Amino acid sequence: ISSLKERVAELIPAKQAEIKEFRDAHKNTVVGSVTVDQIYGGMRDIRGLICETSLLDAQEGIRFRGMSIPEAQAALPKAPGGEEPLPEGIWWLLLTGEVPTAEQVKQVSAEWAARSTLPKHVSDMIDSMPKTVHPMSQLSAAVTLMNSDSSFADAYNRGVNKRELWKYAYDDSVDLLARLPVAAAKIYRNLYHDGKLGAEVDANLDWSANFARMLGFNTPEFDELMRLYLTIHCAHEGGNVSAHSTHLVGSALSDPYLSFAAGLNGLAGPLHGLANQEVLRWITALKDEIGTYEPTDEQLTEFLWNTLKGGRVVPGYGHAVLRKTDPRYTCQREFALKHLPDDPLFKLTSQLYRIVPDVLTQHGKTKNPWPNVDAHSGVLLTHYNLTEMNYYTVLFGVSRAIGCLADLVWSRALMFPLERPKSETTESLKAIVAGK
Ligand code: FCX
Numbered sequence: 001i002s003s004l005k006e007r008v009a010e011l012i013p014a015k016q017a018e019i020k021e022f023r024d025a026h027k028n029t030v031v032g033s034v035t036v037d038q039i040y041g042g043m044r045d046i047r048g049l050i051c052e053t054s055l056l057d058a059q060e061g062i063r064f065r066g067m068s069i070p071e072a073q074a075a076l077p078k079a080p081g082g083e084e085p086l087p088e089g090i091w092w093l094l095l096t097g098e099v100p101t102a103e104q105v106k107q108v109s110a111e112w113a114a115r116s117t118l119p120k121h122v123s124d125m126i127d128s129m130p131k132t133v134h135p136m137s138q139l140s141a142a143v144t145l146m147n148s149d150s151s152f153a154d155a156y157n158r159g160v161n162k163r164e165l166w167k168y169a170y171d172d173s174v175d176l177l178a179r180l181p182v183a184a185a186k187i188y189r190n191l192y193h194d195g196k197l198g199a200e201v202d203a204n205l206d207w208s209a210n211f212a213r214m215l216g217f218n219t220p221e222f223d224e225l226m227r228l229y230l231t232i233h234c235a236h237e238g239g240n241v242s243a244h245s246t247h248l249v250g251s252a253l254s255d256p257y258l259s260f261a262a263g264l265n266g267l268a269g270p271l272h273g274l275a276n277q278e279v280l281r282w283i284t285a286l287k288d289e290i291g292t293y294e295p296t297d298e299q300l301t302e303f304l305w306n307t308l309k310g311g312r313v314v315p316g317y318g319h320a321v322l323r324k325t326d327p328r329y330t331c332q333r334e335f336a337l338k339h340l341p342d343d344p345l346f347k348l349t350s351q352l353y354r355i356v357p358d359v360l361t362q363h364g365k366t367k368n369p370w371p372n373v374d375a376h377s378g379v380l381l382t383h384y385n386l387t388e389m390n391y392y393t394v395l396f397g398v399s400r401a402i403g404c405l406a407d408l409v410w411s412r413a414l415m416f417p418l419e420r421p422k423s424e425t426t427e428s429l430k431a432i433v434a435g436k
Pocket residue numbers: 240270271272273274275308312313314315316317318319320321365366367368372373374
């Protein structure tokens with residue numbers, strides 16, 4: 001047993017007791033109301049979910065177990081010589097609410113490296129994929145297929161007590177996190193290179209550096225970018241499409257592989273994680289039309305209006321909950337200012353930051369004209385020659401596994417029931433409104 005699993009086991013009884021006491025005391029306390037508009041409007045702002053691992057504030061952005069991104073960046077252990085947090089540390093933080101020591105993070109890295117072997121049928125399946133299959137579809141299929149050796153599904157079949165099921169969800173989650181970069185790197189190398197991994201998993205390297213080596217990248221700066229990237233994309237509370245899909249499917253006691261594959265399929269949508277690919281596609285279209293990555297402000301403004309008039313969204317801008325610049329955007333901007341201030345695409349990104357919010361405000365539709373996480377990530381990846389934009393959402397998915405799976409482990413530990421909200425028809429709603 002890893003010391004992290006032991007620590008989670010220690011924390012569970014107190015949390016269960018806290019929730020029982022709170023729930024008993026406030027069973028009938030009303031925390032909000034639901035309007036007809038919200039029912040048709042994608043349930044925006046309805047409080048109907050519990051997610052213990054992270055919480056989003058519309059003004060200041062995400063907090064992981066109470067820690068803002070700058071706080072987490074400062075507090076979490078770094079690689080030797082590095083300045084960015086190791087994503088293994090955020091896994092620990094999300095699971096326990098505690099900042100791990102460097103030694104504890106090392107244990108996580110070592111465990112993930114040791115458990116990283118892909119089952120043969122999964123690697124054969126990836127190798128058999130035609131190049132026309134989108135990398136997100138490949139990743140989702142690979143994760144679904146991994147459930148053949150799910151210890152959670154096996155435990156359920158053996159009739160293990162519901163109280164114990166979280167332990168198996170934990171084990172599957174660790175296996176999934178360990179294997180995910182290998183599957184993702186294989187997909188990358190098959191699609192864009194010679195089909196051979198850039199390196200084997202090295203037991204002495206951290207998760208991000210191993211992932212970078214397998215993808216075929218060998219520079220300390222790219223390792224740092226991966227550490228930052230894989231940390232900040234991990235979680236965004238419970239209601240976003242990928243977190244909610246994983247949580248929902250998990251509530252049917254589908255194992256962690258099946259549950260997270262559902263989350264990946266949601267992440268693959270252009271209004272969610274695929275937006276990072278869309279941003280680069282949009283910038284490329286801009287360059288093709290104007291002939292340069294250095295448009296004048298007037299050219300850029302015109303291109304933006306053409307996008308909006310064509311009934312399309314400006315990718316990377318707007319958010320369902322946030323109402324300010326996403327701190328995940330800001331920390332990537334800081335990374336760029338530190339490492340690649342003169343990069344032409346970064347300059348264009350900065351120019352967009354100066355111009356898009358005004359244009360979107362004039363357009364008058366979006367509730368939030370500010371950039372989100374996806375407006376920046378592709379530009380950083382391109383700078384380090386990871387230029388295959390179709391692949392970008394896969395990186396988001398590798399990171400998102402951390403948050404979705406931490407939530408899943410706790411959902412099973414707290415024995416949350418099957419999720420099943422009530423739906424209405426327009427007719428039945430009309431009857432409710434009429435008081436019938
Ligand atoms: N460009 C143009 N129009 C936009 C817009 C944008 N960037 N953002 C919102 N709008 C429009 C909406 O399409 C909607 O129009 P409608 O009334 O004709 O349907 C109107 O403004 C009101 O939308 P709003 O309430 O502000 O936003 P929603 O909660 O409905 O949607 C998303 C939020 C993120 C889906 C929306 O802002 C969008 O499409 N952005 C571009 C895609 C994107 O960057 N997605 C990534 C988000 C995120 F960070 C992630 O999950 O990865």
